[in-house]
Amino acid sequence: MTETGDNGRIRRDQLRQSGAARGLPSWAAMVLALGVAVVGGVLSWQLTHAVGVLFDVVYALGCLGAVCLVRPHALFGPMAQPPLILLLAVPIVMLVVGTAQAGGSAALAIGTPLVSSFPTVAITTAITLLVGAVRALRHRRTLAR
Numbered sequence: 001m002t003e004t005g006d007n008g009r010i011r012r013d014q015l016r017q018s019g020a021a022r023g024l025p026s027w028a029a030m031v032l033a034l035g036v037a038v039v040g041g042v043l044s045w046q047l048t049h050a051v052g053v054l055f056d057v058v059y060a061l062g063c064l065g066a067v068c069l070v071r072p073h074a075l076f077g078p079m080a081q082p083p084l085i086l087l088l089a090v091p092i093v094m095l096v097v098g099t100a101q102a103g104g105s106a107a108l109a110i111g112t113p114l115v116s117s118f119p120t121v122a123i124t125t126a127i128t129l130l131v132g133a134v135r136a137l138r139h140r141r142t143l144a145r
Contacts (some may be wrong), residue, residue, distance in 0.1 A: 026074035029066035033078065033085050034092075036062030041093030044096035051093060051113035056120040059086065060127070067128045079132035082125040090114050 024032065039050050040058025048054070063085055066078040090113045099109045 023071035024066075024069050024075075026070060026077040029070040029074070029078045029083055030066060030085070032069070033062040033066040033081060034088055036097070037063065038092050039087050041089055042096055043141035045097045045099075051090060051117075055113075056117060057091075059089065059117075060120060060124040063124050063128050064131065069133050069136070070136060075136050079128050080125075082128055083121050086114065086117055086121050090117070103112045 037055070037059040041055045042061070043058070044050065044052050044054035059082075063078070063082045066081065067075065070078045091110050092111050094106075094113075
């Protein structure tokens, strides 16, 4: 069992020893994933004039990186973030590259990549949930020792 402080929480020195204090806070991991996805989307647009395969790969790597780099006790946000990251990244990319102008074409310019990226979102979400669950179990075992 672990010792607790006066208020029932695990002491900071024990968190450091267990590795729980290492890593990014949840909000930073989410910003990292969004930033990587936007950069990948802009690069994809510059190379192919579409938000395509390059964006999908970089987006998935950004989301996976966020789950791998976040603090163990803050895993839930990055594990569940891939759909939100895509929903934010695509409109930002379209605004940056100047494709999303006012009118009906803006909805089409943003909606098409969102819909076509569904398989990527589903697979990325499944992988981040799996990696996050493994990390959470490993962290739990470390704390139980």
